[in-house]
Amino acid sequence: SLMPLTCRGRVRGLEPSRGDIDDALGKFSLTLIDTLDTLALLNKTVEFEEAVRRVVADVRLDNDIVVSVFETNIRVLGGLLGGHSMAVMLKESGRMVWYQDELLHMAKDLGLRLLPAFNTSSGLPYPRVNLRYGVRGPETRTGTETDTCTACAGTIILEFAALSRFTGDPTFEAHARRALDFLWEKRQRHSNLVGTTINIHSGEWVRRDSGVGAGIDSYYEYLMKAYILLGDDRFLQRFNTHYASIMKYISQPPLLLDVHIHKPLLPARTWMDSLLAFFPGLQVLKGDIQPAIETHEMLYQVTKKHNFLPEAFTTDFRVHWAQHPLRPEFAESTYFLYKATRDPYYLEVGRTILENLNRFARVPCGFAAMKDVRTGSHEDRMDSFFLAEMFKYLFLLFAEEEDLHFNVEDYVFTTEAHLLPLSLSTASNSQAGEELDDSNFEWTCPNTRLLFPDPAFPRNLREPIRSAVDKSCPHPTTHREPGMGRPPLRAQDFMANNPEHLELLRRMGVSLIHLKDGRVQLVQHATQAVSAVAAEDGMRFMQEMMELSSQQQKEQLPPRAVQIVSHPFFGRVVLTAGPAQFGMDLSKSSSGVRGFVTVAEPYKGCSELSNGEIVAGRIALLQRGQCMFAEKARHIQKAGAIGGIVIDDNEGSSSDTAPLFQMAGDGRNTDDVTLPLLFLFHKEGNILLEALKENREVEVLLSDKARDRGERLSKTVRRHEYEKKCYYVRKVVHVASSTFFPF
Numbered sequence: 001s002l003m004p005l006t007c008r009g010r011v012r013g014l015e016p017s018r019g020d021i022d023d024a025l026g027k028f029s030l031t032l033i034d035t036l037d038t039l040a041l042l043n044k045t046v047e048f049e050e051a052v053r054r055v056v057a058d059v060r061l062d063n064d065i066v067v068s069v070f071e072t073n074i075r076v077l078g079g080l081l082g083g084h085s086m087a088v089m090l091k092e093s094g095r096m097v098w099y100q101d102e103l104l105h106m107a108k109d110l111g112l113r114l115l116p117a118f119n120t121s122s123g124l125p126y127p128r129v130n131l132r133y134g135v136r137g138p139e140t141r142t143g144t145e146t147d148t149c150t151a152c153a154g155t156i157i158l159e160f161a162a163l164s165r166f167t168g169d170p171t172f173e174a175h176a177r178r179a180l181d182f183l184w185e186k187r188q189r190h191s192n193l194v195g196t197t198i199n200i201h202s203g204e205w206v207r208r209d210s211g212v213g214a215g216i217d218s219y220y221e222y223l224m225k226a227y228i229l230l231g232d233d234r235f236l237q238r239f240n241t242h243y244a245s246i247m248k249y250i251s252q253p254p255l256l257l258d259v260h261i262h263k264p265l266l267p268a269r270t271w272m273d274s275l276l277a278f279f280p281g282l283q284v285l286k287g288d289i290q291p292a293i294e295t296h297e298m299l300y301q302v303t304k305k306h307n308f309l310p311e312a313f314t315t316d317f318r319v320h321w322a323q324h325p326l327r328p329e330f331a332e333s334t335y336f337l338y339k340a341t342r343d344p345y346y347l348e349v350g351r352t353i354l355e356n357l358n359r360f361a362r363v364p365c366g367f368a369a370m371k372d373v374r375t376g377s378h379e380d381r382m383d384s385f386f387l388a389e390m391f392k393y394l395f396l397l398f399a400e401e402e403d404l405h406f407n408v409e410d411y412v413f414t415t416e417a418h419l420l421p422l423s424l425s426t427a428s429n430s431q432a433g434e435e436l437d438d439s440n441f442e443w444t445c446p447n448t449r450l451l452f453p454d455p456a457f458p459r460n461l462r463e464p465i466r467s468a469v470d471k472s473c474p475h476p477t478t479h480r481e482p483g484m485g486r487p488p489l490r491a492q493d494f495m496a497n498n499p500e501h502l503e504l505l506r507r508m509g510v511s512l513i514h515l516k517d518g519r520v521q522l523v524q525h526a527t528q529a530v531s532a533v534a535a536e537d538g539m540r541f542m543q544e545m546m547e548l549s550s551q552q553q554k555e556q557l558p559p560r561a562v563q564i565v566s567h568p569f570f571g572r573v574v575l576t577a578g579p580a581q582f583g584m585d586l587s588k589s590s591s592g593v594r595g596f597v598t599v600a601e602p603y604k605g606c607s608e609l610s611n612g613e614i615v616a617g618r619i620a621l622l623q624r625g626q627c628m629f630a631e632k633a634r635h636i637q638k639a640g641a642i643g644g645i646v647i648d649d650n651e652g653s654s655s656d657t658a659p660l661f662q663m664a665g666d667g668r669n670t671d672d673v674t675l676p677l678l679f680l681f682h683k684e685g686n687i688l689l690e691a692l693k694e695n696r697e698v699e700v701l702l703s704d705k706a707r708d709r710g711e712r713l714s715k716t717v718r719r720h721e722y723e724k725k726c727y728y729v730r731k732v733v734h735v736a737s738s739t740f741f742p743f
Contacts, residue, residue: 001024001025001030001031001381001382001383001384002031002365002366002381002382003015003380003381003382004363004364004365004366004367004368004380004381004382005363005365005368005378005380005573005687006380006687006690007364007365009031010025010381011025011027012025012026012027012065016652016654016657018656018657019657020068023066023067023068023071023128024067024068024071024072024075024383024384025067026063026065026067026072026076026131027060027063027065028059028060028061028063028076028131029054029055029058029059030075030076030384031384031387032051032054032055032059033055033059033075033076033079033080033083034075034076034079034384034385034387034388034416035051035079035384035387035388036048036051036052036055036079036080036082036083036086036103037079037082037083037085037086037392037418037419038387038388038391038392038417039051040083040086040087040089040090041086041392041395041396041404041408041419042391042395043403043405045090045095048086048090049090049095049096052083052087052096052099052102052103055080055083055103055106056102056103056106059106061106061109061110061113061131062131062132063131063132064130064131064132064133064139065130065131065132066128066129066130066140066141066142067128067129067130067131068127068128068152069114069117069125069126069127069128069129069152069156070127070149070151070152070155070156072110072114072129073114073155073156073159073160074155074159074218074414074415074416074418075384075385075388075416076110077107077110077111077114077159077163078158078159078414078416078418079388079416079418080103080104080106080107080110081103081104081107081159081162081163081166081418081420082414082418082419082420083103084101084103084104084107084166085411085419085420085421086419087099087103088101089406104166104167107163107166108163108167108169111160111163111172113129113131113132113134114129115171115172115175116129116134116135116136117129117134117135118175118178118179119135119136120200120201121201122182122200122201122202122203123175123178123179123181123182124148124153124179124182124183124198124200124203125148125152125153125156125175125179125200126142126143126145126148126200127145127147127148127149127152127200128142128145129142130142145200146199146200146201147197147198147199147200147206148197148198148200149196149197149198149215149216150183150194150195150196150197150198150215150216150219151214151215151216151217151218151219153179153182153183153198153200153219154179154180154183154218154219154222154223155218155219155221155222155415156175156176156179156180156222157173157176157177157180157222157226157230158222158225158226158229158412158414158415158420159176159414159418159420160172160173160175160176161173161176161177161226161229161230161424162229162420162424165424165426166424180222180223180226180235182203183198183219184238185203186198186203186205187242188205188210188261188262190262190264191210191245191249191259191261191262191264192241192242192244192245193210193242193245193246193249193250193259193261193264194210194216194219194242194261195207195208195209195210195261196208196209196210196211196214196215196216197215204527205261206525206527208260208261208262208526209258209259209260209261209268209269210250210258210259210260210261210264210268211250211256211257211258211259211268211272211276212246212250212256212276212279213256213258213272213273213274213275213276214273214275217275217276217278217279217415218278218415220239220242220243220246220282221278221282221415222415223235223236223238223239223242224236224239224282224285224286225285225412225413225414227239228285228412228422229412229420229422229424229425230424230425231425231426239286243286243288245264247288247291248264249264249265251291251295253291253294253295254291254294254295254297254298254465254468255272255295255298255315256272256276256279256295257269257270257272257315260539263536266536266539268539268543269543269546270314270315270543271312271313271314271315271320272312272313272314272315273311273312273321274309274310274311274312274313274324274327274329274330275327275329276329277299277309277327277329277330277332277333278329278332278333278415279292279295279333280292280293280295280296280299280333280336280337281329281332281333281335281336281337283295284333284336284337284339284340285336289337289340289341290461292333292337292340293337293341293458293461293462294461294462294465296330296333296334296337297461297462297465297466298465298468298469299330299333300330300349300352301317301465301466301469301470302317302469303330303352303353303356304352305317305469306319306373306374307356307360307373307376308324308356308360308361308370308373309324309327309330310322310323310324310373311323311324311325317469319373319374322371322372322373322374323369323370323371323372323373323379324369324370324373325369325370325379325381325383326357326361326367326369326370326382326383326385326386326390327385328385328386328389328390328393328417330353331350331353331389331390331393331394331397332389332393332417334346334349334350334353334393334397335350335393335394335396335397338350338397341458343458345458345459345462346397347397347398350394350397350398353394354394357390359708360376360706360708361378362572363378363572363573364568364569364572364573366382367382367386368380368381368382368573369381369382369383371576371655371656372559372576374558374559374705375558375559375560375561375574375576375704375705375706376561376563376574376705376706376707377559377561377562377574377575377576377577377655377706378573378574378575378576379576379655379656380656380683380687381656385416388416388417388418389416389417392413392417393417396408410422410423488504488537489501489504489505489508489537489541490541490544491541491544491545494541494545505522505538505541507529507530507534508524508529508534508535508537508538508541509524509525509526509527509528509529509530509534509535509538510522510523510524510538510541510542511523511524511525511528522542522545524538524539524542526538526539557579557581557662558579558587558704559576559577559578559579559660560577560578560579560586560678560702560703560704561574561575561576561577561701561702561703561704561705561706562574562575562577562645562678562680562684562688562700562701562702563575563700563701563703563706563707564688564691564698564699564700565594565699565700565701565707566596566695566697566698566699566700567695568695569691571701571706571707571708573687573691574706575655575680575684575687575688576655576660576684577645577678577679577680577684577702578660578661578662578663578678578679578680579662579663579678579679580629580633580662580663580676580677580678580679581662581663581664581665582630582633582663582665582670582673582677583633583670583673583674583675583676583677584643584674584675584676586676586702586703586704587704589703589704591703592701592702592703592704592707593619593642593643593675593676593701593702593703594699594700594701594702595617595618595619595642595643595699595700596618596619596697596698596699596700597618597619597620597621597645597688597692597698597699597700598611598614598615598618598619598620598621599620599621599689599692600615600620600621600622600635600636600639600641600644603621603622603623604622604623604625604626604627604632605620605622605623605627605631605632605635605636605644606626606627606631606632606635607635608635608638608639609635609636609638609639611639612638612639612640615636615639615640615641616639616640616641617640617641617642618641618642619641619642619643619644619645619700619702620636620639620641620643620644620645621644621645621647621685621688621689621692622636622644622645622646622647623646623647623649624646624647624648624649624650624679625649628665629646629663629664629665629677629679630665630668630670630673632644632646632677633670633673633675633677634672634673636675637673637674637675641675642675643675643676643677643678643702644675644676644677644678645677645678645679645680645685645688645700645702646663646677646678646679646680647680647682647685647686647688647689648661648679648680648681648682648685649682650681650682651682652682652683653681653682653683654681654682654683654684655681655683655684656683658681661679661681662679663677663679676702678702688700
């Protein structure tokens with residue numbers, strides 16, 4: 001994982017913890033390994049060979065560090081196997097003749113380090129493993145978890161089976177098959193759906209909501225792709241059984257809405273997460289093109305509305321979670337739909353993705369994740385999957401036949417877009433078993449000429465969806481079964497200090513957790529409810545509470561943006577800022593406030609400024625503390641400042657981990673404050689202060705939303721911009737040998 005705003009690699013333990021998201025980091029050069037086969041696919045043979053040499057020489061896997069089994073499997077094991085596949089292919093064509101399966105040896109070493117996680121009675125793996133010590137004993141600092149997600153346990157088979165067949169050791173494939181078999185046995189037999197989280201010891205479903213997005217997504221993908229890679233018909237039969245239920249209960253074209261596995265007609269939520277964007281691509285592999293077109297079109301319209309697909313969005317296409325970590329799933333589905341239909345419309349979709357990346361996400365040291373798609377602010381994060389997947393799918397979408405030096409049809413893409421050769425499939429590995437139901441084997445290859453004899457047909461499918469998103473359809477009415485009334489406790493009536501209410505929560509399986517910051521969190525475990533009816537009441541109570549919370553959040557001020565517009569940034573760095581409940585309302589200003597920044601003296605801004613003549617006509621930088629925010633605003637306003645930015649004095653604070661901060665008034669009338677005042681956490685403030693150190697003048701734009709950075713620059717300015725960026729490029733090359741970044 002790279003940090004493109006501060007131009008360095010993210011090293012676990014050296015940066016503030018981001019929680020579970022850091023479980024992907026194992027001090028094993030994640031981005032370098034995840035990007036190997038991307039370099040080969042892009043015909044960057046020299047760079048690929050150099051990267052392989054670096055991995056073999058420098059990467060160590062014997063690290064005393066706890067990592068995610070799922071992420072390490074798909075990114076690192078998959079990356080090593082994909083790199084090995086490419087190296088073998090190049091060696092066979094007379095290049096890289098020195099290669100002696102070094103990446104495969106590393107892959108087997110890593111596979112053996114992951115195997116201890118599978119030592120459970122169910123065969124489902126622990127979610128985490130210590131690369132050096134496994135899961136047993138205090139030195140592992142793991143092995144106490146009881147739950148894992150369905151995708152975490154069900155997205156192993158491609159990499160482990162490939163490892164077994166490359167090395168001749170059947171152990172890996174056997175463990176992956178056992179985990180898949182257990183998940184299949186534990187499916188809900190009435191609905192043929194699986195839940196999101198499962199107990200790895202008992203096999204009980206912990207979260208019983210079911211969809212095709214986060215927590216389940218790649219389980220379905222790997223059933224289909226295991227059939228393609230391994231030739232085992234039972235994987236296809238299982239996939240088709242699940243798929244029929246998905247289309248019956250979850251698919252409400254063009255929407256894909258989570259349901260409860262034991263009550264599949266009961267919606268589990270009123271929003272969708274962005275990971276489900278892979279599903280149209282999977283439907284293409286299945287051969288079910290029409291719903292793929294419809295869902296993809298819905299996703300495209302949401303993308304056009306917000307420039308990127310928000311991490312989650314509601315059924316009426318509003319932002320639910322505003323982040324966008326440069327996920328590639330929508331580009332993946334776009335590529336597969338273009339391959340299936342050859343409709344040039346999908347090239348236009350690809351161009352939109354590409355232009356938005358360049359206009360809104362490109363920064364001096366790579367591409368930065370979007371902290372908030374509404375404001376265009378950035379997060380100091382570029383995950384390895386961006387280079388592993390996004391670059392591959394966009395390249396393949398636009399590539400002509402002569403651009404590809406090998407046939408990608410000879411490979412299957414893993415969920416991380418790593419390339420595994422179909423030659424791994426052997427008849428002897430297809431296992432005998434129960435008699436198969438041939439009726440489930442329909443539609444395994446799309447024939448688009450037969451499906452769409454009329455070229456206008458796909459366009460006719462897309463048109464009503466485009467209109468629906470444009471009009472922002474209202475929520476569909478929630479299905480309520482006959483006799484199912486309201487829960488005994490309504491969300492709007494709940495009081496956390498009422499003993500009767502707490503007892504009602506307990507009966508519904510809802511527990512109350514008091515957080516350190518004074519807030520309370522509600523968690524429901526349906527299995528702890530006193531009855532099935534009480535569990536249903538608990539689910540409805542939780543849904544009401546989420547909707548109530550969402551409504552309350554709407555009443556809060558939205559985040560603001562601080563955009564560095566001067567050279568060498570030219571608007572490419574956008575920082576998430578907290579608003580003030582007083583002063584100028586930037587949402588009512590079409591142009592925002594633009595000016596050069598100056599550090600106020602005194603820095604706290606709690607008395608009359610000693611450098612007032614310098615601050616006049618500029619945006620003052622202030623430090624939090626010692627006095628009220630409104631007092632700081634009055635002092636810089638008196639000095640003639642046109643705006644102010646308050647930087648948090650709490651070292652290490654960041655908008656990545658802390659909720660949005662709003663600056664309150666001082667309890668008296670603040671109508672006299674007319675300039676805009678914004679708040680930056682310590683990390684974002686430091687980016688601005690570092691820019692001020694490196695450049696004599698730094699100009700920023702204070703606004704409610706980042707302005708388009710796609711304005712035309714003259715060739716001279718562009719050349720000047722490139723030369724000045726060399727400092728940042730050198731930093732990245734030093735940290736990550738990043739010849740991979742296309743500046």
